[in-house]
Amino acid sequence: MARVHKPVDEHYSEAAAGSRLALGRLLTLVERGGPEADQLSELAHQDTGRAHVVGITGAPGAGKSTLTGQLVHRYVDAGRRPAVLAVDPSSPLTGGAILGDRIRMYDVSEVETGQGAPAPDDMSADRRPFIRSMATRGHSGGLALAVPLAVRLFDAVGYDPVIIETVGVGQVEVDVVGAADTAVVVATPGMGDAVQANKAGLLEVADIFVVNKADRPGANDVRRDLELMLDLSHMTGLDTMERGDADYRPPIVMSSALDGTGAENVIAAIDDHLVYLGQSDRLRRRREHRVRTEVRARLKQALDRRVDDLLATDEGRAMVAKAEQADLSPTEVATALLDILFE
Ligand SMILES: Nc1nc2c(ncn2[C@@H]2O[C@H](COP(=O)(O)OP(=O)(O)OP(=O)(O)O)[C@@H](O)[C@H]2O)c(=O)[nH]1
């Protein structure tokens, strides 16, 4: 009788040998978090560092998925093996909306559903892109832990590039995209996108701007707005801090993802950026930043757990009771508990 739960390392070997089903299962573990994800993290860590990690963000409806689909087609045609991770931080479940996204993004027969969709005849299993959406499902640490691990997993089993698509322009998106090798920010005409992106801090993390829906009126205005904002950010010395270089100016690429116009230029800009990173030790620094971000998230999660554990002990409860009875202020209680935590 077949075992229901294969050990993580078996799944990992199978995924490394090209099994999409095994990879799908592992990604589910990643999404869930916990000891199995930790074990996977150790396994995958050995084999990483080859993939170009590309983050794509921008306001809802900007055309990120459509553009990603165009890029994926071209990467496959060029003999690359792309993977896409579509990240939705707000969605508690991997739901219909993102599934719809996946289908729009790429011919459904080529999309990994985890159910082992058959390979189209003209494309060997090896060359099919792997597209997966991910929601946090509320596990502690959430996306901050799940996304980097999923990216490392894709990298370890041989996908390149690994594209992360996020929804929206909030802090989570900035973090996720900021951890990529190359961050692409998609803006569109008529949505005040340039201003939005600026406010959300995306100007600082963007390595490439894409003005999508260039077939619509106002596309050149968006380009001009972005140019102006870049001028301004250079003048004020507002810069990329630990991620980047003061002398780097992101290119602005026009695109109409609906028919693929400009997609080649987006790919060229992404390739150029990797070349740029390869000069001096920029790529190494950026990846160091990514590792630091992940370690920080791990630490926070571990501390969170210890705090919860401590509060659940008799000692913790007694201390909290003191604050409730107004003997001590919450600050004093917290300080005392901190001492216990680190003693
Ligand atoms: N006119 C025009 N429409 C586009 C273009 N690119 C995408 N669209 C349309 O814009 C809508 C949103 O496209 P998506 O690719 O789903 O956008 P998204 O940024 O992935 O959206 P979310 O994932 O919901 O944030 C769809 O109806 C697309 O067909 C474009 O270049 N021109």
Ligand SMILES: [Mg+2]
């Ligand atoms: Mg999308």
